[in-house]
Amino acid sequence: MVKQDGYESDHALYARQVRSTFGWLCFLVFFSTLNETVFNVSLPDIAKQFGIAPSVANWVNTSFILSFGVGSLIFSRIADIYSVKKLLIIGLLIYSGGSLMGMIAQSYFPAVAAARMIQGAGASAVPGLIMVIITRYVDKQNRGKAFGLVGSVVALSEGIGPAIGGIVADYIHWSFLFLLPVMTLFTIPFWVKVLPNETKQEGKTDFIGAILLSVGIVTMTLYMTQHQWMYLLIGLLFSILFLMHIRRAEQPFLSPSLLRNRRFIFGVLTGALMLGIVAGFISMVPYMMRDVHALTTGMIGGRILFPGTISVILFGVIGGVLVDKRGVTVVWYLGFMAIAASFVTITLFLDRTPWFMPVVLIFIFGGLSFVKTVISTVVSASLDAEQAGAGMGLLNLVCFLAEGIGIAVVGSLLTEHVVAFPWLLSLQSAKASLYSNVLLILVIFTVISGLAFAWNFKRK
Template sequence: MNTSHSQINLHHKQILLWLCVLSFFSVLNEMVLNVSLPDIARDFHKEPASINWINTAFILTFSIGTAVYGKLSDQLGIKKLLLFGIIVNCIGSVIGFVGHSLFPVLILARLIQGTGAAAFPALVMVVVARYIPKENRGKAFGLIGSIVAMGEGVGPFIGGAIAEYMHWSYILLLPIVTIISVPFLAQLLKQEEVIKASLDNVGILFMSLGIVFFMMFTTFYKISFLIVCLIFFLLFVQNIRRVSNPFVDPALGRNISFMIGIVCGGLIFGTVAGFISMVPYMMKDVYHLSTVAIGSGIIFPGAMSVIVFGYLGGVLVDKSGSLFVLTTGSAFLAISFIVAALYIETTPLLITIIVIFVFGGLSFTKTVISTIVASSLEQKEVGAGMSLLNFTSFLSEGIGIAIVGGLLSVRLLNQKLLPINAEPPVYLYSNILLLFAGIIVVSYFVTMNMYKRSRINI
């Protein structure tokens, strides 16, 4: 009896170990190339609008994939999908490393990586819920959350060190480590009963094409891309109203409070992602810092601070309420962007402190947005609604990165608008930071106004 019990515990621990490995490399894959973008831009002689697609491409398929894997988990089984995701992610890594000197191949590799890596956040939590005993799930979720936070923190540090002392292309090989989990997970995870159901493939296609053309518009500012984007989104809306099992439940669109939360949350998350993608360019242009210095000295402390701010945000929600934490987080973000805009040339240490408070503000607002969005949903809508929130959160990050790449390339904002003594390149970053602050302030007041009117209990 005791032997059998200990074997079960060992089985659970082994599953949890490999889930932690997958979670770590999932986040690492998203963050690790960011600090090297200026180096890649130099190698390819391209503007940020094009280079940022290295991150945008990954997040595009990553965000869509998380939603698709979630839909498919009951139809194909978690085991098959998780192993498929690991293998596809590794294939993308090999393609990217071998063909890194060809920019289209590099973008294709990142699309493939995102397609595979999307299985990790979509399915890892489901595996925990199904395989880990109820009394240990809290610890399991907490451990995975800590591993994810650690991945976010060490990603810029590892990426910066590899790019500085080896070459940025070697960063693409990091996800291959996850291939060692395949034989173990194949043995540990059991074959599941599957449910026959249809998947809205047409809806997924229309939505994906609409998103791609919108991102192309934000990158190159060609009106033809925007027109094609609107056509595909109209086709998408028409499709989900007609099919029996739509990719997105159209009823959610009639929940105004939910939609405001989704849009404002997306604006906040996209703004922060855009800022983080801009930091390496800014540090190179303003302070001429090395890649390893940017990764370890500028971004690393902020990314690691998420662990502290995440815990503190949870404590404050229980003690002072969600709206207080939302206000605090929004203030962190807006004030940080304004201070950075006004004193951008002061010292790199200031930007390090700014990045810490930006990550802190993101951690606070992310917690609260999830809470208030969930509170706006009826019980039967919670699953679909929270799935849509996760999807839009990931997607908004990709859109934010694409938009910032476009702004850095077309240089529409490269003129003196603030009373600062600096050279013209600094004006561009300063004005974009001011724009970031404005987006955060507007999003905050719209969210507060809507939820006060709705009288949602949060």
């Protein structure tokens, strides 16, 4: 065997080591994706501590999701050029560095938001690179099991996140949530041992395109929450520069051919709209339960959100089976109707009791699982073989961004006084009217998304 930097470079040996210690991989995935939802229930506490509006407090989640989405695409694009081992370790160090920054600077909100953005940038190394590791070092007959196990761990992590966040925030303080990602540092010795020291491959990374796209996304999101025209103009400018750049770049960050694929773009935008709507609603639940029913952070995370978020695991499996047996149209309508009907139910009975909410949330998360399954199926079918990798990467990016934007927009709506007008006479309080009206807006956009998908599918 050939030795390289003190390690055996034989591919079979590394593959055997990765398979034999798959538990470490699941451990890393769990603590990397946990941060997507663990801060959700703490947003009202953060808003109260700093005396800020929900539109500002929600940037604790929005900043993480935006950098996570862009970073995921960047890391997946450069994994074929740079060493996966080095990229993964760098990502984990950035992730933990952002976590320590947030813990130390917990009394200054801009630093907290910046720390969450750094966390997202570091954590974004995990999903794409884990897929690369499985593809390279797990044999084909076991690869499906590996992907399925990772998917289950992701669903479990996202589902249990609100419960963990609620317990920590209730009994200690929300800032201690920043310490959870430091657990990923324990996996670094494992990756140093089992992953080969790959050399840099030929290729170029379009960092200019990545920067232009990132600035455009962040500033456009800032405009949606702050309503300042300067952010809109900057966002449009960088978006135009990005489109001009990828037409000239030798190896662009995003292929222009993807943007000319109408079916692909329509499927991505339709799914992203639905994901953004649900993400915005979920970010509103802690505020709603706190203001209308005076529930504690721990109760919101453990009793309200937990049953719905954990049900994603079951509904994800059911959605996949139904797509194979009944087709995407049936599954889409089931998901769409579950989400829309649940929103209407909450709108009408919001101030009656909080305990119908866990049941309704199960239908919302179940509907979301169905929608995700359909969108992945439809979008992948619209891509040629050579476009598949970049296309699915772009789908993940847009969906992450839609979630971040949805959270930011709902936070902005909660600060608008006109939205608090009591349209429904059945509600007993002004606070309930505010959340009910935001839900009515979400219902409208849910219907638009559902009809747009139906129209596009009919055209096919």
